[in-house]
Amino acid sequence: MLSENSVVADLFAALVCCVVIFAFLLLWKETAKRGEDQFSCFAGHYSGSLISNAHYIVCHVLPCRIANTYHYTPGFRGATLAAITPGVNIIRMLLIGSGIWKDEGTVKSMSRYGDYRELLKGPLYYAITVTLACAVYWRNSPIGIAAICNLCAADGFADTVGRRFGRQKLPYNRNKSIAGSVAMATAGFLSSVGYMYYFSYFGYIQKSWGMVLGFLIVPLASALVESLPISTELDDNLTVTLTSIFISSLIF
Structure with a gap:
């Protein structure tokens, strides 16, 4: 059984969070790419909200035992590692929203009008808010x-x-x-x-x-x-x- 204050426990939890969240992002992106206009409209309205809440739930409120350890240990280390996944999403929104990184699926799934620059508004603010909630306010x-x-x-x-x-x-x-x-x-x-x-x-x-x-x-x-x-x-x-x-x- 891993210690409740184990570094391995935190690293394992961070790995699980990254896998879960980015699998969800990939699924949402692929669905939007293949979906109809009605889904794209839905995605533009709710993707940021759904993904941000998914980040928050996975990083915060799922303290279920995984491999006989808590999801994240208390304190600075757990909070910092929990903020990594939404923090990476901040970088993604900046790169895609500025046009440096071309990603049609993400743009379609996270914008209302198909404009990549929209990612520098709502989706970016969502990612920043979740990162702050993890790193600063924790659980x-x-x-x-x-x-x-x-x-x-x-x-x-x-x-x-x-x-x-x-x-x-x-x-x-x-x-x-x-x-x-x-x-x-x-x-x-x-x-x-x-x-x-x-x-x-x-x-x-x-x-x-x-x-x-x-x-x-x-x-x-x-x-x-x-x-x-x-x-x-x-x-x-x-x-x-x-x-x-x-x-x-x-x-x-």
């Missing part, structure tokens, strides 16, 4: 949960609801809808609370009603900032991430 901080859930879950859900039911626009921003903002706050809150219970089950954090209240405040603030005209100018993926981290840092 014992609700700040990482808030950042992931409000960007990688809430923002995509808000876009879907807003497009379908967003007939009533916000009076101060005609590009955003009331339905989309409500959906974003709701999805951010529910997903954050769900992750809180999951982390708590494995003993990483101590759940509390105060934390639940914090997870309500953060998505409300993120949805408010996302609804402002400035988010249209700067890219809401960036403003939502910064708002989530800032507000949750004050609360938690």
